[in-house]
Amino acid sequence: MSYVDNVIEQVKAKNVEQPEFIQAVTEVLQSLEPVIEAHPEYEAASLLERIVEPERVIMFRVPWVDDAGKVQVNRGFRVQFNSAIGPYKGGLRLHPSVNLGIIKFLGFEQIFKNSLTTLPMGGGKGGCDFDPKGKSDMEVMRFCQAFMTELARHIGADTDVPAGDIGTGAREIGYMFGQYKKIKNVFEGVLTGKGLSFGGSLARTEATGYGLVYIVEEYLRCHDDSFEGKTVCVSGSGNVAIYATQKAQQLGAKVVTVSDSTGWVYDPAGIDVDLLKQVKEVERARLTEYAARREGVEYHEGRGVWVTPCDIALPCATQNEVLIDDVKALVANGCKILAEGANMPTTLDATEYLQEQGVVFIPGKAANAGGVATSGLEMSQNSERLSWTFEEVDAKLKGIMVSIYHAIDDAAKHYGHEGNYVMGANIAGFEKVANAMMAQGIV
Numbered sequence: 095m096s097y098v099d100n101v102i103e104q105v106k107a108k109n110v111e112q113p114e115f116i117q118a119v120t121e122v123l124q125s126l127e128p129v130i131e132a133h134p135e136y137e138a139a140s141l142l143e144r145i146v147e148p149e150r151v152i153m154f155r156v157p158w159v160d161d162a163g164k165v166q167v168n169r170g171f172r173v174q175f176n177s178a179i180g181p182y183k184g185g186l187r188l189h190p191s192v193n194l195g196i197i198k199f200l201g202f203e204q205i206f207k208n209s210l211t212t213l214p215m216g217g218g219k220g221g222c223d224f225d226p227k228g229k230s231d232m233e234v235m236r237f238c239q240a241f242m243t244e245l246a247r248h249i250g251a252d253t254d255v256p257a258g259d260i261g262t263g264a265r266e267i268g269y270m271f272g273q274y275k276k277i278k279n280v281f282e283g284v285l286t287g288k289g290l291s292f293g294g295s296l297a298r299t300e301a302t303g304y305g306l307v308y309i310v311e312e313y314l315r316c317h318d319d320s321f322e323g324k325t326v327c328v329s330g331s332g333n334v335a336i337y338a339t340q341k342a343q344q345l346g347a348k349v350v351t352v353s354d355s356t357g358w359v360y361d362p363a364g365i366d367v368d369l370l371k372q373v374k375e376v377e378r379a380r381l382t383e384y385a386a387r388r389e390g391v392e393y394h395e396g397r398g399v400w401v402t403p404c405d406i407a408l409p410c411a412t413q414n415e416v417l418i419d420d421v422k423a424l425v426a427n428g429c430k431i432l433a434e435g436a437n438m439p440t441t442l443d444a445t446e447y448l449q450e451q452g453v454v455f456i457p458g459k460a461a462n463a464g465g466v467a468t469s470g471l472e473m474s475q476n477s478e479r480l481s482w483t484f485e486e487v488d489a490k491l492k493g494i495m496v497s498i499y500h501a502i503d504d505a506a507k508h509y510g511h512e513g514n515y516v517m518g519a520n521i522a523g524f525e526k527v528a529n530a531m532m533a534q535g536i537v
């Protein structure tokens with residue numbers, strides 16, 4: 095058995111109840127085979143055994159009081175996965191499905207994604223099984239304060255800098271920042287995605303969705319093509335989906351679908367982004383509201399976005415939302431590119447099918463890295479106590495996404511797998527982290 099297969103087997107044996115973590119590790123490690131063969135010193139230093147084990151896992155009780163005066167108890171997590179190249183960095187997910195395995199998969203992905211951005215950020219992720227849906231503002235505030243009361247002792251601007259993710263947007267980051275400042279009596283860039291009046295960066299809200307479109311745009315540009323006239327299917331209708339839709343349409347594409355956790359819409363005229371923002375960001379309502387207020391829109395209960403014919407698919411909701419039957423439908427309908435806005439939305443078998451069929455597949459750790467990259471830019475602005483204009487940040491974001499595309503393309507070519515961006519992203523992300531870990535000794 096090869097060193098890589100041996101480590102994958104160990105991870106499976108030690109983490110039996112964490113299927114998403116096993117999935118993420120399997121995908122990354124399998125594509126590192128050629129790098130590991132070229133560097134026997136990695137095996138001698140047990141580098142892979144170390145990289146799959148978080149440096150620290152924090153799990154904690156989050157007690158808070160709801161509007162009826164009842165005490166509620168949730169389970170909070172922060173996984174500080176790898177600090178070889180910088181302070182831990184990664185979002186906080188608030189969703190009832192959150193468990194240790196999901197936070198570990200997200201933290202593991204974050205190591206390589208953050209490395210790809212070229213900025214000095216290690217990998218981390220956190221969250222809680224709290225469901226913000228249906229909660230009043232005051233309940234969300236009391237929850238965020240309770241969550242930060244424990245988390246505050248483990249984070250800091252040079253230690254670990256959390257941010258948003260599913261269920262954690264500007265409102266939640268604001269409440270968490272307020273509580274951190276109160277407990278620590280220090281005003282520092284401990285969170286990113288902050289409000290603009292207290293250290294946030296322009297363009298962070300748009301960054302993940304815009305970055306996703308910029309990396310696809312660069313691929314298209316290198317192949318004498320563009321978004322102009324393309325039909326795009328997006329899933330999700332949160333932060334990433336909204337701004338991916340907006341940018342793709344600014345570049346001349348027509349986005350015809352979005353979804354939420356109860357259903358999806360087909361809008362043949364192209365998604366009305368202003369209406370979508372009103373329904374999802376302002377009213378926090380269901381997509382049925384979008385369909386009810388716009389002519390010619392079909393609403394469907396359940397999942398099903400991927401049966402819609404498109405040139406480009408941008409899954410932007412959650413993990414494992416694109417299954418083998420979905421990609422068969424996409425390919426049959428002529429889809430040529432799938433780029434992941436969400437983290438690990440495509441299952442391993444679906445990814446393999448797309449690659450076999452010649453569909454360009456850009457994995458999340460490259461395609462959605464614009465969000466964390468812009469968080470890194472927010473950290474830089476906080477450190478120098480200055481704020482950059484929207485145009486400056488957006489230009490830097492675009493530059494980073496272009497450089498990520500070329501880094502993953504070059505790495506894939508270098509190892510003889512041209513066009514395999516899963517290998518390209520994993521290898522290019524891994525190399526810097528591996529060098530840093532080797533240089534820092536057995537820690």
Ligand SMILES: NC(=O)C1=CN([C@@H]2O[C@H](COP(=O)(O)OP(=O)(O)OC[C@H]3O[C@@H](n4cnc5c(N)ncnc54)[C@H](OP(=O)(O)O)[C@@H]3O)[C@@H](O)[C@H]2O)C=CC1
Binds near residue numbers: 259411437
């Ligand atoms: N925000 C960021 O900067 C970054 C986010 N990502 C990833 O992008 C994805 C989306 O995040 P983001 O847009 O921030 O999150 P949001 O909470 O803003 O939106 C999430 C969207 O996905 C839907 N969704 C969430 N969970 C499920 C589920 N289990 N089944 C079906 N639909 C679901 C939500 O539906 P509903 O409206 O019903 O809740 C919502 O439309 C995640 O995978 C996240 O990890 C990656 C990089 C950066």
Ligand SMILES: O=C(O)CCC(=O)C(=O)O
Binds near residue numbers: 184185256257258286
């Ligand atoms: O902005 C960040 O720090 C993290 C964004 C995030 O959670 C992600 O990249 O998945």
